[in-house]
Amino acid sequence: MRGPVRRIEVLTEERRASILANVTSNPSHSPALYALGNTDDEHGRLARQAERFGPLTERLFRDAGVGTGMRVLELGSGAGDVAMLVARLVGPSGEVVGVERDARSIVRARSRIAEANLRNVKFTESDVSQIEGEELFDAVVGRFILQFIPDPRSVLQTLVPLVRPGGIVVFQEVSWAPFLALCSSLPLWHASVSLAVQAFQGSGASTELGATLHRIFQDAGLPAPTMRLEMPMGSDPELARWIADLLRSLRPQIDRLGLSVEKVGNLDTLSERLHEEVTAARMVAGSVGMVGAWSRKRAG
Numbered sequence: 001m002r003g004p005v006r007r008i009e010v011l012t013e014e015r016r017a018s019i020l021a022n023v024t025s026n027p028s029h030s031p032a033l034y035a036l037g038n039t040d041d042e043h044g045r046l047a048r049q050a051e052r053f054g055p056l057t058e059r060l061f062r063d064a065g066v067g068t069g070m071r072v073l074e075l076g077s078g079a080g081d082v083a084m085l086v087a088r089l090v091g092p093s094g095e096v097v098g099v100e101r102d103a104r105s106i107v108r109a110r111s112r113i114a115e116a117n118l119r120n121v122k123f124t125e126s127d128v129s130q131i132e133g134e135e136l137f138d139a140v141v142g143r144f145i146l147q148f149i150p151d152p153r154s155v156l157q158t159l160v161p162l163v164r165p166g167g168i169v170v171f172q173e174v175s176w177a178p179f180l181a182l183c184s185s186l187p188l189w190h191a192s193v194s195l196a197v198q199a200f201q202g203s204g205a206s207t208e209l210g211a212t213l214h215r216i217f218q219d220a221g222l223p224a225p226t227m228r229l230e231m232p233m234g235s236d237p238e239l240a241r242w243i244a245d246l247l248r249s250l251r252p253q254i255d256r257l258g259l260s261v262e263k264v265g266n267l268d269t270l271s272e273r274l275h276e277e278v279t280a281a282r283m284v285a286g287s288v289g290m291v292g293a294w295s296r297k298r299a300g
Contacts (some may be wrong), residue, residue, distance in 0.1 A: 034197025050081035064294035076145030080109030156220035
């Protein structure tokens with residue numbers, strides 16, 4: 001029997017502004033555009049996440065038209081998971097240029113590319129708003145990156161001139177609202193997802209960026225994009241591990257923002273407790289909604 005529907009506890013604009021003001025005014029609470037950090041544990045989490053989300057991203061990129069022989073610019077490379085996916089799509093005759101601002105992540109990504117024997121990928125250390133180049137790209141792609149950029153419209157405007165006429169722009173971004181709604185009658189899941197949303201919002205990330213891609217693409221001078229929303233669902237232990245892993249990476253932000261973990265409890269045992277809750281309820285849980293959007297640059 002389903003329990004009472006729980007209120008979706010996301011930060012109000014007033015509460016978010018209050019948190020951000022506190023972060024800005026406190027030198028020890030310097031705001032970060034990437035709330036998850038770049039530690040070894042985070043790189044491991046990204047690799048596990050890539051295994052789960054990779055098929056959805058690959059299908060999106062294929063449907064958008066990314067394929068053999070293309071020269072592709074990939075934003076926010078992190079440890080290289082999306083770059084490696086795209087490298088296999090474009091094949092040996094194609095090229096992938098990954099952009100990442102964190103030098104440590106680039107070292108990790110280059111090591112993984114070498115281990116995978118992929119010779120069609122290179123990385124450049126740069127902020128996504130400062131990319132330069134003379135040779136045009138056939139496509140620009142990214143996964144879970146625009147949510148961390150203060151002005152994604154402006155960044156997209158700087159990227160469009162780097163794409164050849166008729167070239168592809170495709171991004172996969174987040175929507176947390178469906179996840180919160182799905183787990184509304186699972187108290188521990190709801191508390192965990194709410195905490196993640198508050199940590200992201202408090203750090204300045206946009207937790208519903210995916211829903212705004214339709215407008216962002218057009219504001220950047222692109223045709224209205226084709227869009228889709230997908231959300232993996234189930235009751236397997238790996239879904240529980242995904243949200244528990246995410247909260248562990250977010251823990252420094254949670255502490256800086258003064259958010260309470262009381263309803264969630266010990267993060268080291270959270271994965272097991274989440275799995276027990278959804279199994280006992282004979283329900284399914286989910287993960288973040290993945291909004292895909294793609295468009296082609298106008299010719300001429």
